[in-house]
Amino acid sequence: MKAAFAPTLEGWYERHRRDLPWRHTRDPYRIWLSEVILQQTRVAQGRPYYERFVEAYPTVTDLALADERELLRLWQGLGYYSRARNLHQTARYITEQLNAEFPATFDGLLSLKGIGVYTAAAVASFAFGERVPVVDGNVYRVLARVFGITEDITTTGAKKTFAKLASELIQPASDPATYNQAIMEFGAIQCTPVSPDCLLCPLQQSCNAYQTGRQQRLPVKAKKEPVRNRYFNYLVLRQNGKLVMRERTARDIWQNLYDFWLVETDEPITALTDLNLPDELAKLVQQGRLTGNPVPLTQLLSHQRIRGQFFLVDLPDTVSMPLPTGFGQYSMDEINQLPKPVLVTTYLNEWLG
DNA sequence: AATACGGGGGG
DNA sequence: CCCCCAGTATT
Numbered sequence: 001m002k003a004a005f006a007p008t009l010e011g012w013y014e015r016h017r018r019d020l021p022w023r024h025t026r027d028p029y030r031i032w033l034s035e036v037i038l039q040q041t042r043v044a045q046g047r048p049y050y051e052r053f054v055e056a057y058p059t060v061t062d063l064a065l066a067d068e069r070e071l072l073r074l075w076q077g078l079g080y081y082s083r084a085r086n087l088h089q090t091a092r093y094i095t096e097q098l099n100a101e102f103p104a105t106f107d108g109l110l111s112l113k114g115i116g117v118y119t120a121a122a123v124a125s126f127a128f129g130e131r132v133p134v135v136d137g138n139v140y141r142v143l144a145r146v147f148g149i150t151e152d153i154t155t156t157g158a159k160k161t162f163a164k165l166a167s168e169l170i171q172p173a174s175d176p177a178t179y180n181q182a183i184m185e186f187g188a189i190q191c192t193p194v195s196p197d198c199l200l201c202p203l204q205q206s207c208n209a210y211q212t213g214r215q216q217r218l219p220v221k222a223k224k225e226p227v228r229n230r231y232f233n234y235l236v237l238r239q240n241g242k243l244v245m246r247e248r249t250a251r252d253i254w255q256n257l258y259d260f261w262l263v264e265t266d267e268p269i270t271a272l273t274d275l276n277l278p279d280e281l282a283k284l285v286q287q288g289r290l291t292g293n294p295v296p297l298t299q300l301l302s303h304q305r306i307r308g309q310f311f312l313v314d315l316p317d318t319v320s321m322p323l324p325t326g327f328g329q330y331s332m333d334e335i336n337q338l339p340k341p342v343l344v345t346t347y348l349n350e351w352l353g
Numbered sequence: 354a355a356t357a358c359g360g361g362g363g364g
Numbered sequence: 365c366c367c368c369c370a371g372t373a374t375t
Contacts, residue, residue, distance in 0.1 A: 036371095039370090039371050039372075040358090040359085040360090040369070040370070040371060040372095041359095041360085041361085041369095042361075042362075042369085044361095044362090045360085045361065045362085077359090077360070077361095078359080078360075079358080079359030079360040079361085080358055080359055080360085080371085080372090081358080081359080082357095082358065082372080082373075083358090083371090083372085086372085086373085113372095113373090114371095114372070114373085115372085116371055116372045116373085117371085117372090118370090118371055118372090119371075119372085136370070136371080137369070137370045137371090138370095140370075153370080154370085155354095156354075193368075193369075194363075194364080194368090221368095221370090
């Protein structure tokens with residue numbers, strides 16, 4: 001299967017490749033320039049920038065001598081402006097320290113500022129013909145699908161898996177540069193992130209994802225939802241050994257589990273009086289007394305960090321309890337039978353067990 | 354290992 | 365409108 005992979009891809013490339021300006025040169029400067037512009041950027045957006053840059057700075061020395069403000073102005077709208085600054089810095093370094101001569105190897109290129117593994121491989125292969133695989137987002141996607149790799153591509157382990165596979169796949173290629181172009185172009189045009197054109201795909205028969213109907217699911221990518229901090233301030237009302245609890249019904253975490261009266265805040269609070277309680281409840285609390293210090297407990301979810309704080313308030317047996325809707329009084333035996341968030345269970349076990 | 358860096362395209 | 369996009373440097 002691996003032996004048939006590269007020839008098929010290259011055949012496809014021959015028929016479908018787009019005519020792009022940086023594909024007409026082997027000048028490492030222009031290839032480098034195009035690759036940096038194309039980092040995190042779609043071809044349609046980057047192309048006019050490439051043409052303007054080549055026009056304004058035809059050689060690495062021209063770029064080295066460029067006025068930084070003018071360079072940044074040309075870059076305007078592309079984003080990630082450190083790319084432009086690194087471009088400038090590296091152009092000066094090459095001009096001044098390397099006699100305007102580009103390093104001709106992957107390792108030499110990798111040592112330059114703004115050139116990482118992907119760009120070093122691209123320039124080494126496209127400009128110098130080095131047999132080193134490019135591994136960009138397109139390649140992750142194509143390989144994940146064709147070989148049915150389900151590793152999360154954002155992990156270090158997966159990066160090694162893909163790099164190793166890519167390295168094996170490029171070995172039999174008759175022309176490493178064309179192979180690299182082919183697999184990236186294939187990812188960009190045929191094996192697209194959304195609605196890949198599987199019905200007309202030359203790899204259909206050998207594609208693991210297509211054969212198992214998983215092309216929409218691959219590659220696996222962890223969502224990078226930022227961890228949200230939430231502060232759950234719980235009022236734990238106790239009377240006659242019973243606790244006031246309710247079932248969580250909102251469209252939120254812990255649906256259908258039981259917890260206490262909850263006051264959620266965006267920032268930590270320290271005192272019981274910081275809890276914004278409805279009048280009825282506040283009156284009730286006034287008749288009782290806070291037992292011990294508030295108990296802080298944290299629970300880490302995949303995308304939320306819940307910082308719980310439990311305020312235990314004991315009420316005299318004599319006061320009657322007009323409870324808010326949905327709340328009830330539960331004995332410890334009953335509570336044991338209720339489904340509860342780990343955070344609540346931990347609190348109960350450690351402080352009320 | 355996690356985070357910051359920008360803007361555009363697509364559903 | 366929100367979701368997605370995946371290279372490099374820095375912490």
